[in-house]
Each structure stands twice: as C-alpha cells, then as structure tokens.
Amino acid sequence: MKKSLFTSIETPEVNLNTLVDSYGRKIRKLRISLTDKCNLRCHYCMPLDATFMDEQRYLSVDEYAQVVEDLCKFGLEEVRITGGEPLLRKSFKSLVEKIGSLPLKKIGLTTNAVLLHKYIEDLCEYRVHHINISLDSLNEDRFNKITRSKNFKKVLENISLAKSAGLNIKINTVLMKGVNDDEIFDFIEFSRELEIPIRFLEFMRIGHGRQEQEDQFISAPEIIKNIKKKYEMNLISSEIDSTSVNYRLCNGAEIGFIASESMPFCGHCSRWRLSCDGIIKACLLKSEGLSIKGLESKEREEVYYELLGMKPFLRPKEVSHQMNSIGG
Numbered sequence: 001m002k003k004s005l006f007t008s009i010e011t012p013e014v015n016l017n018t019l020v021d022s023y024g025r026k027i028r029k030l031r032i033s034l035t036d037k038c039n040l041r042c043h044y045c046m047p048l049d050a051t052f053m054d055e056q057r058y059l060s061v062d063e064y065a066q067v068v069e070d071l072c073k074f075g076l077e078e079v080r081i082t083g084g085e086p087l088l089r090k091s092f093k094s095l096v097e098k099i100g101s102l103p104l105k106k107i108g109l110t111t112n113a114v115l116l117h118k119y120i121e122d123l124c125e126y127r128v129h130h131i132n133i134s135l136d137s138l139n140e141d142r143f144n145k146i147t148r149s150k151n152f153k154k155v156l157e158n159i160s161l162a163k164s165a166g167l168n169i170k171i172n173t174v175l176m177k178g179v180n181d182d183e184i185f186d187f188i189e190f191s192r193e194l195e196i197p198i199r200f201l202e203f204m205r206i207g208h209g210r211q212e213q214e215d216q217f218i219s220a221p222e223i224i225k226n227i228k229k230k231y232e233m234n235l236i237s238s239e240i241d242s243t244s245v246n247y248r249l250c251n252g253a254e255i256g257f258i259a260s261e262s263m264p265f266c267g268h269c270s271r272w273r274l275s276c277d278g279i280i281k282a283c284l285l286k287s288e289g290l291s292i293k294g295l296e297s298k299e300r301e302e303v304y305y306e307l308l309g310m311k312p313f314l315r316p317k318e319v320s321h322q323m324n325s326i327g328g
C-alpha cells in the first residue's frame with residue numbers, strides 16, 4: 001500500500017486541512033452505522049436467525065459526535081446514517097440532534113422505512129434531509145417474501161409521508177434475476193408518478209446472499225439495454241464520487257444504477273465508515289479497520305492518519321463480513 005498524507009494549506013484567514021490519500025482521493029463522506037440489528041430479514045442480507053452484537057459495545061452519541069467533529073476539521077462534508085436498521089437505535093433522536101448541530105453540508109439516512117413515521121419531524125428539524133429507502137418489490141406478497149416480514153403497506157405509507165414532509169427521498173432497489181427483475185418498468189412508472197428517483201443496485205457479493213448472488217446477478221449494462229428498448233435515456237451529471245450513474249428518461253423518471261460489481265467506483269471513493277462498535281474503516285468490502293473507542297484526541301488523529309493508507313485502489317474480490325455489520 002502506498003504511503004498516505006494529510007495536506008495542509010494554510011493562509012492567514014483559513015486553515016484547510018484535508019484528508020487526501022496517495023491516489024488523490026479526498027475523504028469527504030462518512031457513513032455511520034447505529035446498529036447491526038434489523039427489523040427485516042432481507043434474504044440477500046441476513047439469515048432468519050441472525051445474531052447481533054451486545055448493545056454494551058455500541059458507541060455513545062457523544063462518541064459518534066466526537067469522530068464527526070474531528071473529521072469536520074479535516075474537510076468532512078457529509079454524513080450518512082445507516083445500519084442494520086438505524087431507526088431501531090433507541091438514542092436515534094439525540095444522535096441526529098447532535099450530528100445536526102455539526103458543520104456538515106449534507107446529512108442522509110439509509111433506512112428500510114418501517115419506523116420512519118416516528119421520526120419525520122426530527123429528521124426535518126435536525127437537517128437529516130436526504131433519505132434513501134430500500135424497496136425491492138412493488139408487489140406485496142413478493143416484498144414480504146424478500147424481507148421475510150409483513151411491512152409492505154407501512155413502507156409505502158412512510159415513503160409518501162416523508163415525501164409530503166419535503167424530505168429528499170430516493171429509492172434503492174436491489175435487482176435480482178428471477179426475483180424482481182420483471183418489475184423494472186413498474187419501478188420506473190412508480191418513480192415517475194411519485195417524482196422520487198430510483199436507483200437499481202447490482203446484487204453484490206457480500207452478506208448472507210453470496211451463494212445466490214452468482215445465479216441472480218444482473219449487471220447494470222444489461223438493465224440499461226433493456227430499458228433503452230422502451231425509453232430514451234439521458235445521462236444526468238453527478239458528483240464525481242457518486243455511487244450511482246444517473247439518467248433522466250423521456251417519460252420524466254429519474255433513475256440511477258449502483259454498479260458496484262460491473263463498474264466499480266473505487267477510483268473516486270471519498271467514503272469512510274464507522275461501525276456501531278467504534279471501528280473506523282476505509283472500505284465497505286474490507287474487513288480491516290481501526291478502533292477509535294476510548295481514544296484521546298491525539299490518538300484518534302493517529303488512527304485517521306493510518307486509515308488513509310488503508311483504502312484499496314481496486315475493488316476487493318473476497319468479502320467475508322456481513323453488510324449489516326459494517327453499515328451498508
């Protein structure tokens with residue numbers, strides 16, 4: 001691994017410290033996982049009898065805020081709250097209240113939306129305005145089968161509620177061959193009608209569904225070819241470190257593709273992750289990370305310095321850990 005560096009550009013007025021690695025990737029986004037637990041059991045993500053860590057190991061609200069505050073000094077701009085299911089965390093409200101007071105440009109939440117109705121006001125008030133919601137089927141039976149739950153109506157209701165409250169919503173849909181790939185055009189219509197962008201995620205080789213991944217995988221280029229038979233697609237410009245490539249269709253729908261398998265985006269990756277037990281990681285697909293729990297300010301800085309050298313340049317092939325354990 002090449003050595004990494006902090007850059008420091010000082011002027012009389014400002015002190016711009018940024019975290020830039022030796023490949024020129026600036027760390028400006030942090031994903032924080034609030035729990036590895038979940039109230040659903042999406043079959044590609046976790047088994048029915050999943051086991052979770054002891055809550056005693058969780059970071060406290062102050063510990064999360066400390067790391068975010070540290071990183072803000074080094075140029076952090078965005079935080080996305082995830083899990084497991086982040087809305088299960090009992091201290092969710094105090095966490096967003098604290099994070100919302102920090103100098104971040106954008107705060108997001110990735111959720112299955114089952115409990116979203118409880119927190120709409122808090123999200124609006126504490127600047128958590130970018131909500132990505134997982135929805136893998138528009139068919140109730142199928143949704144319930146994929147998630148091994150009975151929450152379809154609640155999730156749809158909560159999507160509408162969040163949209164009416166003025167939150168920026170995006171839908172995340174993992175497309176799986178023989179499971180939900182016959183719904184692509186229904187999803188496009190749903191997105192157009194509700195005026196909510198939808199992103200189709202490639203089924204990644206991570207988590208519980210790794211065995212099925214090979215059979216059920218459909219690549220983004222394959223889906224695009226299919227959609228082009230019906231709609232003209234115009235590329236929309238996105239931030240260079242965006243996970244998705246986005247298009248406007250001729251019917252007005254905005255759709256995107258997160259093609260982590262067929263078109264990895266590691267070259268512009270700007271993300272670090274913080275797990276609920278205080279392990280800070282440079283990559284979603286790497287097991288290695290560094291613990292920041294209980295460290296003093298100077299020691300945390302040393303951890304950030306070391307982590308800069310830990311982000312792979314090429315997408316790792318073998319992944320042994322679960323998505324919910326690191327914050328998907």
Ligand SMILES: Nc1nc2c(ncn2[C@@H]2O[C@H](COP(=O)(O)OP(=O)(O)OP(=O)(O)O)[C@@H](O)[C@H]2O)c(=O)[nH]1
Nearest residue numbers: 080108110132172201242243244258260271284328
């Ligand atoms: N390989 C890889 N996949 C990622 C990364 N970040 C997100 N993803 C994938 O993208 C999916 C959706 O991520 P979201 O939680 O919606 O976050 P996002 O796309 O970064 O969110 P925006 O802020 O809306 O751009 C995740 O479930 C992963 O499958 C990453 O750093 N590497």
Ligand SMILES: C[S@@+](CC[C@H](N)C(=O)[O-])C[C@H]1O[C@@H](n2cnc3c(N)ncnc32)[C@H](O)[C@@H]1O
Nearest residue numbers: 045083084085110111112134172203204323328
């Ligand atoms: C791990 S979940 C955590 C947040 C929340 N529970 C949710 O479902 O949005 C984050 C995202 O990861 C996606 N995901 C989980 N396992 C995946 C896999 N093997 N391939 C692609 N996406 C996956 C989910 O569909 C979801 O959109």
Ligand code: SF4
Nearest residue numbers: 038040042045084112
């Ligand atoms: S994808 Fe999200 S909602 Fe589904 S089991 Fe995993 S953590 Fe839970």
Ligand code: SF4
Nearest residue numbers: 265266269283284285
């Ligand atoms: S695989 Fe790792 S390095 Fe590549 S984009 Fe994802 S988190 Fe970043």
